[in-house]
Amino acid sequence: MTSISYNPALEPRDSYINIAYTVKSWLLTKDHKRIGILYLIAITGFFFIGGVFATIIRLDLMTPQGDLVSDDTYNKLFTLHGVVMVFFFLIPSIPATIGNFVLPMMLGARDLAFPRLNLLSWYIFMVGGTLSLIAAVTGGVDTGWTFYTPYSSVFSNTRVVLTAVGVFVTGFSSILTGLNFIITIHTMRAPGLTWRRLPLFIWAHYAASIIMLLGTPVVAVTILMVAAERIFKLGVFNPALGGDPVLFQHLFWFYSHPAVYIMILPAMGVINEIVTCFSRKNIFGYTFIAASSLAIAFISFLVWGHHMFVSTQSVYGGMIFSFLSFLVAVPSAIKVFNWTATLYKGSISFHTPMLYVFGFIGLFTLGGLTGLFLAALGLDVHVHDTYFIVAHFHYIMVGGVVMAYMGAIHFWWPKITGRMYTEWIARLAAVMIFLGFNLTFFPQFIVGYLGMPRRYHAYPPEFQVLNVMSTAGASILAVGYVIPLIYLTWSLWHGKIAGPNPWKATGLEWQTPSPPPTENFYETPVVTGPPYQYHLEEVPFGPSK
Amino acid sequence: MDQASRGSNRDLSRLEASQILAHQFDDLAQQKEASNLGTWAFLATELMFFGGALTAFVVYRTFYADAFAQASREHMSIPLGTINTAVLLCSSLTVAMGVHYASHGQQRKLIFMLLATIGLALAFLCIKATEYYIEYSHQLVPGLNFHYPPHHHAHPERLTASPPHVELFFCFYFFLTGLHALHMIVGVGIFSFITWKAWRGKYSEQYYNPVECSGLYWHFVDLVWIFLFPLLYLLH
Amino acid sequence: MSTPPHITKTTYFKVFAALMALLVITVIATFIPWGSRIGIVIAMTIAIVKATLVVLYFMHIKGSSGLTKVFVVAGLAWLAILMGITLADYHTRPWLSGNPPMTIGPQER
Amino acid sequence: MNQFRLFPEQASTASHQTDALYIFLWSLTSFFTLLIFALIVYFAFKYRRTSSIAPQPVRTDMRLELLWTIIPLVISLFIFFWGAKVFFYVYHPPRDSLDVHVIGKQWMWKIQHPSGRREINELHVPVGQPVRLLLASQDVIHSFYVPAFRVKQDAVPGRYAVLWFQPDKIGEYHLFCAEYCGTQHSKMIGRVVVMDQQKYQDWLAGTPAEESPAVAGGKLFESLGCIKCHGEKAPTMAGLYGSRQRMIDGAIVEANEQYLRESILDSTARVVAGYAPIMPSFRGQITEEQLMEVIAYIKSLRDPATLRKSD
Numbered sequence A: 001m002t003s004i005s006y007n008p009a010l011e012p013r014d015s016y017i018n019i020a021y022t023v024k025s026w027l028l029t030k031d032h033k034r035i036g037i038l039y040l041i042a043i044t045g046f047f048f049i050g051g052v053f054a055t056i057i058r059l060d061l062m063t064p065q066g067d068l069v070s071d072d073t074y075n076k077l078f079t080l081h082g083v084v085m086v087f088f089f090l091i092p093s094i095p096a097t098i099g100n101f102v103l104p105m106m107l108g109a110r111d112l113a114f115p116r117l118n119l120l121s122w123y124i125f126m127v128g129g130t131l132s133l134i135a136a137v138t139g140g141v142d143t144g145w146t147f148y149t150p151y152s153s154v155f156s157n158t159r160v161v162l163t164a165v166g167v168f169v170t171g172f173s174s175i176l177t178g179l180n181f182i183i184t185i186h187t188m189r190a191p192g193l194t195w196r197r198l199p200l201f202i203w204a205h206y207a208a209s210i211i212m213l214l215g216t217p218v219v220a221v222t223i224l225m226v227a228a229e230r231i232f233k234l235g236v237f238n239p240a241l242g243g244d245p246v247l248f249q250h251l252f253w254f255y256s257h258p259a260v261y262i263m264i265l266p267a268m269g270v271i272n273e274i275v276t277c278f279s280r281k282n283i284f285g286y287t288f289i290a291a292s293s294l295a296i297a298f299i300s301f302l303v304w305g306h307h308m309f310v311s312t313q314s315v316y317g318g319m320i321f322s323f324l325s326f327l328v329a330v331p332s333a334i335k336v337f338n339w340t341a342t343l344y345k346g347s348i349s350f351h352t353p354m355l356y357v358f359g360f361i362g363l364f365t366l367g368g369l370t371g372l373f374l375a376a377l378g379l380d381v382h383v384h385d386t387y388f389i390v391a392h393f394h395y396i397m398v399g400g401v402v403m404a405y406m407g408a409i410h411f412w413w414p415k416i417t418g419r420m421y422t423e424w425i426a427r428l429a430a431v432m433i434f435l436g437f438n439l440t441f442f443p444q445f446i447v448g449y450l451g452m453p454r455r456y457h458a459y460p461p462e463f464q465v466l467n468v469m470s471t472a473g474a475s476i477l478a479v480g481y482v483i484p485l486i487y488l489t490w491s492l493w494h495g496k497i498a499g500p501n502p503w504k505a506t507g508l509e510w511q512t513p514s515p516p517p518t519e520n521f522y523e524t525p526v527v528t529g530p531p532y533q534y535h536l537e538e539v540p541f542g543p544s545k
Numbered sequence B: 001m002d003q004a005s006r007g008s009n010r011d012l013s014r015l016e017a018s019q020i021l022a023h024q025f026d027d028l029a030q031q032k033e034a035s036n037l038g039t040w041a042f043l044a045t046e047l048m049f050f051g052g053a054l055t056a057f058v059v060y061r062t063f064y065a066d067a068f069a070q071a072s073r074e075h076m077s078i079p080l081g082t083i084n085t086a087v088l089l090c091s092s093l094t095v096a097m098g099v100h101y102a103s104h105g106q107q108r109k110l111i112f113m114l115l116a117t118i119g120l121a122l123a124f125l126c127i128k129a130t131e132y133y134i135e136y137s138h139q140l141v142p143g144l145n146f147h148y149p150p151h152h153h154a155h156p157e158r159l160t161a162s163p164p165h166v167e168l169f170f171c172f173y174f175f176l177t178g179l180h181a182l183h184m185i186v187g188v189g190i191f192s193f194i195t196w197k198a199w200r201g202k203y204s205e206q207y208y209n210p211v212e213c214s215g216l217y218w219h220f221v222d223l224v225w226i227f228l229f230p231l232l233y234l235l236h
Numbered sequence C: 001m002s003t004p005p006h007i008t009k010t011t012y013f014k015v016f017a018a019l020m021a022l023l024v025i026t027v028i029a030t031f032i033p034w035g036s037r038i039g040i041v042i043a044m045t046i047a048i049v050k051a052t053l054v055v056l057y058f059m060h061i062k063g064s065s066g067l068t069k070v071f072v073v074a075g076l077a078w079l080a081i082l083m084g085i086t087l088a089d090y091h092t093r094p095w096l097s098g099n100p101p102m103t104i105g106p107q108e109r
Numbered sequence D: 001m002n003q004f005r006l007f008p009e010q011a012s013t014a015s016h017q018t019d020a021l022y023i024f025l026w027s028l029t030s031f032f033t034l035l036i037f038a039l040i041v042y043f044a045f046k047y048r049r050t051s052s053i054a055p056q057p058v059r060t061d062m063r064l065e066l067l068w069t070i071i072p073l074v075i076s077l078f079i080f081f082w083g084a085k086v087f088f089y090v091y092h093p094p095r096d097s098l099d100v101h102v103i104g105k106q107w108m109w110k111i112q113h114p115s116g117r118r119e120i121n122e123l124h125v126p127v128g129q130p131v132r133l134l135l136a137s138q139d140v141i142h143s144f145y146v147p148a149f150r151v152k153q154d155a156v157p158g159r160y161a162v163l164w165f166q167p168d169k170i171g172e173y174h175l176f177c178a179e180y181c182g183t184q185h186s187k188m189i190g191r192v193v194v195m196d197q198q199k200y201q202d203w204l205a206g207t208p209a210e211e212s213p214a215v216a217g218g219k220l221f222e223s224l225g226c227i228k229c230h231g232e233k234a235p236t237m238a239g240l241y242g243s244r245q246r247m248i249d250g251a252i253v254e255a256n257e258q259y260l261r262e263s264i265l266d267s268t269a270r271v272v273a274g275y276a277p278i279m280p281s282f283r284g285q286i287t288e289e290q291l292m293e294v295i296a297y298i299k300s301l302r303d304p305a306t307l308r309k310s311d
């Protein structure tokens, strides 16, 4: 979208940051950029909390008998790790921070359609998060992030209701964000910004928002039923009253499977923006990537039963779910191949965001392909609920989504803060994360196939070697995640001034000062062409050494 | 909305409507479209919210068909349920009329309709409460005093169904109607707020969007009941 | 596009009358011994007709933008997916094993 | 058992099938991962930034798009059929299996053999003999998992689940509970001992004779008062198991374990055509173990035509 019909004044006059400094001006802001920052801070906090849980898990698993913590504590640790990472970090990660910040700018809008709702969603999120953290410190919860009944509804004597309410509440923040995005994309595009000219980031968020809007309420009401069952001793999922525990699994996964695509779709959106920018090329297969996002969103609602192959679900049901799970792999494959093709005949530079993108593509491919192992009925019977599953989803969620999230932070950091970070440290951290990650989670594929069940506090001694490797990797990973926290914070004061468009990127968000003014643009941009017209743009940095 | 036309006449409408136009929108049409679509998207969410619980109900209903039918036949009051449905349908009419008057700028009639709606909603809730009370006194509230077969029933010999299945029916009965009643209470809150605004003359022919959107919400609550009524009271 | 509702007052009253009539019919139908299957079909058909009337007229879907209609259809489609596939599981369970679909356990609360 | 390995031991007929699929999938995964990896590395260096002139745009090639839509689709479908084939094998117990009763509870597996011998957290089975487990749970969901056999099945409270395998290698293997079930989930482990037929017979004979479940069930049938009705005003149990029963609503149901369970616990939910719904519910009056015994008794009265080898 280089061909913007005006030439904006790019000197920062009154950026969204320096327009007011009081705490109140932040907590009562309706500016999507400030709300994005609020989310960013909250989410970073949750990530490190979840990471501390993970660290203790890994330390405990160094020895077969697990003597660091007791079994009850261990059970609470992985539950809270899962709950925090999924509901309070990964689901809001890209949409609520980066999405919130750049989506309206990419559309050339002054704000989201419902700014007040947007702020509300942050408060709801914080209330939900606080409730869950209160549950964590006042006794914890030990049901696993999946809350399977009847364990959660009748047998567990931990803080299930409080945690459930926390997750329930947070669900609404996700719904509100999704709703806001959908309506904004429909009604607030800049003049000339037709659907076929939308950046693929927008398409991806649109698809993810559909899932948030139509999936989240189902898990909300399901969790409500579990809470009601605990409080009023109802029998909705309790076999003693004729209830069916497997029905809970249906309702839970109806949301929670699509939820994994709430996480991955925005990540895929990020990849499109970065890969084009650092190879100075238009995206290969625009239509296919956009359509595959929608296809993923739709098919993702049809495959939930692949988590239930051995749950006494009908064998035929299992076959349908397996079949559809294979179908959902195809649009993902399309994306991977198109990103790779985008590199072809490009002018590629290796800046930090691009390194994360390479990491993403590789690890997502491996994680996604191991998803096919799980979708294959007969094989899943063996690997279900083993560390093979743990490896699969960390490959996608940590290797994929978190990589993309880090890439996004590094890509838009100059836009968000107006400062550059120190490139070489950033590259170093990216490489460390990549290596540490593989060392942590690859051994888990093997130990999983050997039969080590997940959620095991103690395990037979022959699995120890692989577990120690995993723990070693996790410590590298931990350091890798702490480094960016340091240099990014440092850059806030000492980083080089970035200027409006340090990467010479084409998106509308780059055609305004960094950090942007409150209403994003001094003049509403007009769009006259498709996105990613990099051949019209000058190349920054020149040849790479 | 047609994108090309978005830029046009924005300055004009901006001046006129600076009071009611939020800063992020270009003109009133855009704002109205956004809030209308937003409401519909919200209703889709609500649909899935009730849908999750309804799915569970339907699953059990197909497998414990006899027990559920018996529970409904022996313990649900069709007269009260019918009256309540009628009350709710009336309130839907008053809401529709309210929106109609709002779009014609007829303030007094709008306020009248809104008050009528609130009245009908309260009537519904009272009847519902009466039903709950009756069920309570018949020992039919799971988790509180469920006892089956209950002590006072005219034809105890007809109560052959397995008690847990009847209890399951009542779990769903209270869960679904409770959730619905909660939505009604929220609706009463919304309409009270709208009435107050209307009283203060905030709405006009140009700007009555909040009335319309809360109307949509109310109709949705009505729709839920249209399905709950046969599912809980009538499927014998 | 959200044009002002062009539905007249008379239409509202007609729709309302129809809704009331359907309410009466569905209640009466309950007391006729059709056999359980047909009874369910009748009651649910009437409910769907009522709902359609409300959506079309009271909620102004008739004459509203295509996009709004898409939202409505999407909501319904997703609900159908949820119910349809879940029920499909329960109904196909007996196929292979001959099992009745569900049963309850001996444990007491 | 302590050396480093990539595969668990292969000790059942299913394990070979599962491993074959697994190896195929890893080859496929390596192929695609390396392909993507190689392409990225190749492009990244071939087209690394060498000048400040922007490259010309490349047009989307429809043939390529179709290629990489169709190839993954075909491969996926192929894996689907393969996976389904293995699944059907794992879920289709043969007729001549040995029926063993397994009840999961927090946190142990209680096992009873047809001969009456009971064990806890251990399962002894003869090699080469298909074994069919009837799984129940007394409290929460557990999952019976033997990695060496590549089989796993959740034991869900409130219903029976079935798992079968045919061990083909003598040895001792891990038994895990794979579904999270509370505090001692990771201690709900044990072993499966596969022995040759002779040793197995010796092992069975090695303990003082215990009452077989069928006999115990017969006694329960009297003491619980079933016998008072069954025989005259209620259907006979002889030849019931494995037959097809017509219900009062016209449905036809195969009388398998699950059906018997439901009939006993919740008789009025499914009434046999031609009878009145007078049978009392036995829920809460009978434990999971007793229930399995009564069912074993009813099974022992079956039509000999449907007999399994082991009975």
Ligand code: HEA
Residues within 6 Å of the ligand: A146, A260, A261, A263, A264, A306, A307, A308, A325, A326, A328, A329, A330, A332, A333, A334, A336, A364, A365, A366, A367, A368, A369, A371, A372, A374, A375, A376, A380, A383, A384, A385, A389, A392, A393, A396, A397, A401, D032, D036, D071, D072, D073, D075, D076
């Ligand atoms: C962001 C998260 C995310 C994503 C995107 C995915 C993506 C996929 N997942 Fe995963 N999954 C999880 C997160 C995720 N998953 C989690 C958290 C769990 C565990 C939950 C729990 O129990 O706690 C889980 C569990 C899980 C299971 C259940 C296992 C079990 O419990 O027994 C299954 C089974 O089918 C599955 C399958 C898949 C498939 C087929 C994909 C596909 O979408 C992947 C598609 C991608 C590719 C295929 C790669 C790219 C393609 C190519 C490079 C071309 C070559 C392609 C072909 C030849 C087809 N996943």
Ligand code: HEA
Residues within 6 Å of the ligand: A047, A048, A050, A051, A052, A054, A055, A056, A057, A058, A078, A079, A081, A082, A083, A085, A086, A090, A143, A144, A145, A146, A390, A394, A397, A398, A402, A440, A454, A455, A456, A457, A470, A474, A477, A478, A479, A481, A482
């Ligand atoms: C959504 C995202 C997400 C993310 C980002 C992670 C990140 C990590 N996860 Fe997690 N994980 C899940 C989602 C996620 N996980 C889920 C859903 C489950 C299933 C839960 C369940 O079964 O219910 C799970 C389960 C799970 C298990 C299995 C537990 C079990 O089944 O018994 C393990 C074991 O290794 C693990 C490890 C890790 C590690 C090492 C990381 C690392 O990537 C984390 C790295 C980050 C840090 C380490 C933080 C930064 C560093 C510091 C703060 C250093 C200072 C700390 C100390 C000095 C203590 N995770």
Ligand code: CUA
Residues within 6 Å of the ligand: D104, D105, D106, D107, D141, D142, D143, D177, D178, D179, D180, D181, D182, D185, D186, D188
């Ligand atoms: Cu039993 Cu885990």
Ligand SMILES: [Cu+2]
Residues within 6 Å of the ligand: A256, A257, A260, A304, A306, A307
């Ligand atoms: Cu899934």
